[in-house]
Amino acid sequence: MKKMWLIGLNTFRESMRKKTLYIILIFALIVIGASKLFSFLTAEEELKMIKDVSFSAIEFFGALIAIFGALAAISTEIERRTIYTLLTKPIRRSDFVIGKFFGVSLILLVNFVLTSLFFIGLLIFKKSMPDIEIFKTLILIFFELILIGGITLALGTFTTDAFNIICSFFLYIVGHLTSYGKEMVERAENVVVAGLADMLYTLVPNYENFNIRDKIVVGISVSWGYIGYTILYGILYICIALLIALYFFEKREI
Amino acid sequence: MRKKGYKYLVAIVILFVGIHLVQVQIDYRKKIENLESALLLMPGQMAGSLVLGGFKGLAADLLWLNMEDYWHKGQHYKILPLLESVAWLQPSYIIVWTIGGWHMAYNIYAEVKTEQEKQYWYEQGIKFLKKGLTYPFNANKYDIYFELGWTYYHKGKDYSNAVKYLEKATKYPHPEYVDDVLAHAYEKNGEISKAIKQWEFVRDNYVAFFDIATRMIYDLKTKGKATP
Numbered sequence: 001m002k003k004m005w006l007i008g009l010n011t012f013r014e015s016m017r018k019k020t021l022y023i024i025l026i027f028a029l030i031v032i033g034a035s036k037l038f039s040f041l042t043a044e045e046e047l048k049m050i051k052d053v054s055f056s057a058i059e060f061f062g063a064l065i066a067i068f069g070a071l072a073a074i075s076t077e078i079e080r081r082t083i084y085t086l087l088t089k090p091i092r093r094s095d096f097v098i099g100k101f102f103g104v105s106l107i108l109l110v111n112f113v114l115t116s117l118f119f120i121g122l123l124i125f126k127k128s129m130p131d132i133e134i135f136k137t138l139i140l141i142f143f144e145l146i147l148i149g150g151i152t153l154a155l156g157t158f159t160t161d162a163f164n165i166i167c168s169f170f171l172y173i174v175g176h177l178t179s180y181g182k183e184m185v186e187r188a189e190n191v192v193v194a195g196l197a198d199m200l201y202t203l204v205p206n207y208e209n210f211n212i213r214d215k216i217v218v219g220i221s222v223s224w225g226y227i228g229y230t231i232l233y234g235i236l237y238i239c240i241a242l243l244i245a246l247y248f249f250e251k252r253e254i
Numbered sequence: 255m256r257k258k259g260y261k262y263l264v265a266i267v268i269l270f271v272g273i274h275l276v277q278v279q280i281d282y283r284k285k286i287e288n289l290e291s292a293l294l295l296m297p298g299q300m301a302g303s304l305v306l307g308g309f310k311g312l313a314a315d316l317l318w319l320n321m322e323d324y325w326h327k328g329q330h331y332k333i334l335p336l337l338e339s340v341a342w343l344q345p346s347y348i349i350v351w352t353i354g355g356w357h358m359a360y361n362i363y364a365e366v367k368t369e370q371e372k373q374y375w376y377e378q379g380i381k382f383l384k385k386g387l388t389y390p391f392n393a394n395k396y397d398i399y400f401e402l403g404w405t406y407y408h409k410g411k412d413y414s415n416a417v418k419y420l421e422k423a424t425k426y427p428h429p430e431y432v433d434d435v436l437a438h439a440y441e442k443n444g445e446i447s448k449a450i451k452q453w454e455f456v457r458d459n460y461v462a463f464f465d466i467a468t469r470m471i472y473d474l475k476t477k478g479k480a481t482p
Contacts, residue, residue, distance in 0.1 A: 202273055215289055222289065233276045236273050237273060243262045243269070247263065250259070
């Protein structure tokens with residue numbers, strides 16, 4: 001566990017040296033701050049706009065950080081050949097992969113806390129105390145980001161960087177269109193087609209599960225039961241991503 | 255290593271079973287908590303971003319799903335901008351033109367009250383269908399010609415235009431009923447000899463239409479009228 005933690009911490013430190021992540025973070029903060037520009041609207045509408053824009057910025061820029069952070073985690077080690085030195089030490093490959101995941105999660109946590117605090121500060125500035133529903137939304141966004149990072153990390157163990165980026169973004173888009181997939185499952189008359197669609201619905205990471213912001217901003221409250229199941233979903237999928245990463249990384253000749 | 259690999263694969267499969275069960279629960283909760291994503295995609299929103307991403311077909315499909323949703327809810331007017339959007343995204347998706355024309359000339363036509371409004375929607379349907387023909391791919395298929403011919407024939411009682419478009423429809427590979435409708439259109443347009451000739455063609459080529467074609471020819475020759 002200590003080895004994993006050390007690898008994670010090292011991954012985090014390494015990422016903090018990169019300018020790309022700072023640029024994305026600054027962009028996120030600018031977009032969140034810019035949501036204050038809707039002051040020409042009524043107070044209620046403005047607040048809704050601020051929430052809409054901020055949630056979206058936290059998620060989208062967080063997703064960028066998750067993808068680029070996780071992408072660099074393993075490939076940089078291979079490119080710089082530091083992985084050879086590392087694996088000659090008494091470190092299991094599983095420690096390495098899980099450690100990298102911890103590192104990526106730490107990067108995401110720091111970014112997420114910063115952007116969320118900025119957003120909450122903005123709400124307080126607008127004299128709107130954030131309620132529990134805001135925190136529920138943020139919790140789910142965070143788990144979504146961790147899942148995106150986990151999936152990108154898994155893809156990084158067996159694909160090239162370019163393919164990984166394309167694949168991760170593709171999954172990000174498709175994962176948000178799953179409600180249409182479900183619609184197709186329900187409407188399919190052919191049993192085989194319905195079965196295939198259902199299988200695809202299970203296999204593709206359902207990022208839309210984590211998306212409750214559209215409901216929250218219009219005042220719909222979400223039960224803790226839903227939050228719990230969605231977090232469980234996220235954890236299970238992260239486990240799958242890590243197992244895939246382990247499977248391919250252990251097979252990889254280094 | 256191989257054994258370990260299998261272990262990972264088995265664990266992944268088991269976890270996916272777990273995922274499936276959790277997803278069922280999430281879907282159930284989405285339903286009871288009204289958290290399901292409504293299929294409300296405005297052309298400028300999601301579809302727009304998909305177009306920018308190069309997913310034109312996908313965007314059209316999603317809008318089409320919205321149309322389905324509105325259709326089932328009887329919200330016929332909301333379908334109109336979506337029809338235009340889908341047609342714009344995928345002009346070669348021929349069904350959107352035929353369904354669109356029919357939707358305006360029949361469904362909305364039936365919904366409006368005054369004769370003036372009815373005429374307006376009939377014309378809009380025709381206009382939409384003709385717009386579909388401006389795309390080369392569509393102009394080389396029977397579908398829109400037939401829909402135009404049928405709309406002129408059945409809804410507009412404009413038999414000369416019906417003949418014009420049905421004749422065009424028969425120039426491309428088409429189902430049997432297109433020839434049948436053309437024969438009726440000839441008769442209604444006062445072209446009895448052409449109608450007889452067309453029925454003879456139908457009788458000689460389509461077994462399923464043999465009886466009706468024979469009767470039509472007989473009626474046209476003896477009474478000069480066959481279509482009720």
